[in-house]
Amino acid sequence: MEPVTQTAWPATDRRRFLARAGLGTAALAAAVALPGRAGAQTAGGEEQTPPEQLLAFAESLELAVADAQTAIAGQLSASVADQLRAFAAHHQAHAAGLAKAAGPPARGRPNPGLAEVLGDQLSHARTPEDLMALAIDLEDTMAATHLSLAGMIEGRGPLELIATILPVEAEHAVALGLAAGRTGGALFPAGAEGEDHSPFETQRKALDPAAYPTEPTSEGGQP
Amino acid sequence: MTSADALPRRRFLQAGGAAAAAALLAACGGGSAGQGDATGPTTTTEPRATDQDQVVLRTATSLELLLIQVYEQAVAAGVLGEDGTATAELLLSHHQAHARAFQQETLKAGGQPVEAPNRVLSQAIGGRLAFQDEGQVWSLARELEQVAVATYTDAVGSLQTAELNVILLGAAGADGRHLAILGPLVGQPSVAASGFAGTDGALSPGTGL
Numbered sequence: 001m002e003p004v005t006q007t008a009w010p011a012t013d014r015r016r017f018l019a020r021a022g023l024g025t026a027a028l029a030a031a032v033a034l035p036g037r038a039g040a041q042t043a044g045g046e047e048q049t050p051p052e053q054l055l056a057f058a059e060s061l062e063l064a065v066a067d068a069q070t071a072i073a074g075q076l077s078a079s080v081a082d083q084l085r086a087f088a089a090h091h092q093a094h095a096a097g098l099a100k101a102a103g104p105p106a107r108g109r110p111n112p113g114l115a116e117v118l119g120d121q122l123s124h125a126r127t128p129e130d131l132m133a134l135a136i137d138l139e140d141t142m143a144a145t146h147l148s149l150a151g152m153i154e155g156r157g158p159l160e161l162i163a164t165i166l167p168v169e170a171e172h173a174v175a176l177g178l179a180a181g182r183t184g185g186a187l188f189p190a191g192a193e194g195e196d197h198s199p200f201e202t203q204r205k206a207l208d209p210a211a212y213p214t215e216p217t218s219e220g221g222q223p
Numbered sequence: 224m225t226s227a228d229a230l231p232r233r234r235f236l237q238a239g240g241a242a243a244a245a246a247l248l249a250a251c252g253g254g255s256a257g258q259g260d261a262t263g264p265t266t267t268t269e270p271r272a273t274d275q276d277q278v279v280l281r282t283a284t285s286l287e288l289l290l291i292q293v294y295e296q297a298v299a300a301g302v303l304g305e306d307g308t309a310t311a312e313l314l315l316s317h318h319q320a321h322a323r324a325f326q327q328e329t330l331k332a333g334g335q336p337v338e339a340p341n342r343v344l345s346q347a348i349g350g351r352l353a354f355q356d357e358g359q360v361w362s363l364a365r366e367l368e369q370v371a372v373a374t375y376t377d378a379v380g381s382l383q384t385a386e387l388n389v390i391l392l393g394a395a396g397a398d399g400r401h402l403a404i405l406g407p408l409v410g411q412p413s414v415a416a417s418g419f420a421g422t423d424g425a426l427s428p429g430t431g432l
Contacts, residue, residue: 090418097419143396150379151389159380159388166392167372167399167420174403175413184313188400199320201396 049209051158054149055102057209058162059095060111061145065138066091067110068118072131080179084135087172091142094165101161105214112216114207132180139173140189141205148206170201276387277334278428279378280325283391285341285431286371287322289348291315292340293367296352297360307357314364314401321394328390343431344370358409365405370424371398377425395420 066088073084099106118138125131146166153159177187185197190204198204294315298308326336344367351363375395379388399420403413415421 087414090414093418147389147392147396150392151386154385156380163376163379163388163392163395164419164421167376167395167402168415168418170396170399171403171414174400178404178407178413184309187404188317188397199317199397200324200390200393202393 048154049152050105051153051155052102052105054153054209055098055158055161056105056107056214057111057212058146058149059098059102059106060109060214061114061142061207061212062091062095062098063108064110064114064118065142066095067115068122068138069135071122072135075125075131076128080132080176083175083179087139087176090168090172094169097161097165101158107214109214111212111214113212129180132176136173136176136180136182137205139169139176141207143169143173143201144189144203144205145207147201148203151203166201273332273383275428276382276384277329277332278432279382279391280329280332280387281334281337281432282341282426282428282430283371283375283378283394284322284325284329284337285339286344286367286374286426287318287325287394288337289340289344290318290364290367290371291322292345293348293352293360293364294318297354297364300354300360302354302356303360304357307360310404311360311364314404317397317401321397324390324394328387332384337432341426341431344426345431361405361408365402365409365411368398368401368405370426371395372402372420373422373425376420377422378428 069084069088069091073081073088076084099108118134121134122131125134143166146162146169150159150162150166153162174187188197188199189202191198191202294311297303297311298315303311329336348363348367351359354360372395375391375398379392379395382388382391406413
């Protein structure tokens with residue numbers, strides 16, 4: 001189950017692996033509104049989204065995932081529920097760190113579009129296996145999104161913060177995968193076509209900031 | 224915003240793994256002060272930007288080559304069961320991919336790829352490669368995986384070539400997954416209690432080359 005995946009993208013192809021970040025930046029510049037602040041211009045005239053906006057985007061995702069993992073925990077057995085609640089607390093801590101780094105653009109609220117998608121996914125989950133799959137997918141998605149952001153963000157401080165968050169969210173995915181009985185390559189991100197899995201973290205499941213703005217749209221969530 | 228006020232990542236230290244990694248490095252005099260050859264003279268000359276990238280990549284390669292050696296030795300020692308062998312071979316294959324990627328990036332940066340395991344860490348682990356049981360394998364592997372995650376986490380943001388941040392972080396994420404697999408095998412949790420990857424125990428660029 002991959003409820004929030006945006007793109008299929010083989011990470012082992014280095015050029016495509018790196019090109020993804022550039023494409024994301026261009027799309028972001030076109031789609032993310034920056035109230036009260038203009039983005040910087042590159043030498044080529046392309047607008048770059050300030051890192052604060054990207055950090056605020058990440059903050060909003062972390063809060064949405066924290067809420068979702070807490071909701072999932074409420075429907076699973078105690079041992080897994082405890083683990084999920086601990087991970088939800090990590091996501092809250094990540095959000096706090098991102099909000100501090102983002103400054104005023106941080107909204108302190110879950111991403112509205114992702115919250116809507118996850119609410120729908122939760123309502124359709126029928127079994128504990130469905131719920132665990134969703135929880136694992138969320139962690140994989142967050143790790144992928146942070147990797148994608150590392151390709152978009154400039155500035156040592158924001159990159160350092162993301163670097164402390166991504167490995168832990170990858171660890172979350174494995175811990176939940178082990179609890180779900182997964183083994184071997186199933187504990188790692190999907191690989192390129194023909195590969196069982198990827199030996200690197202990938203951006204395959206990364207969420208696009210343009211598709212998940214931090215403010216609700218007129219349609220109530222996603223644009 | 225400055226990195227000092229917003230991102231005090233050294234506050235976010237992992238307890239168990241980082242301590243083990245720090246101890247591993249302390250055993251051989253390496254660690255955060257280990258710029259250059261730990262047993263030879265050090266230099267005070269600031270490296271050029273591209274030199275810095277090369278040094279980080281070469282150090283990362285040496286770490287990956289050591290992890291390859293550990294997992295190869297573990298499989299060859301015959302102390303792992305069927306599942307343990309499969310796990311070691313899986314993680315081995317990842318480190319082979321990481322090493323190849325780092326070697327290729329070193330070449331692109333104009334440097335000479337490293338072909339030997341990290342010398343300082345090799346000296347530190349010494350006889351621990353003579354595995355007698357599975358627990359010894361996972362314990363050493365976990366310590367070294369922790370060093371790798373800390374080293375890559377520490378390097379992200381310091382590189383002059385932006386795309387290298389993505390490559391290093393891609394490896395850090397994978398090695399974080401390794402840690403989550405290895406933790407329960409040595410009676411430790413899969414995930415750092417703090418919720419943040421620490422940089423304690425990170426290998427300073429240039430150490431052990």
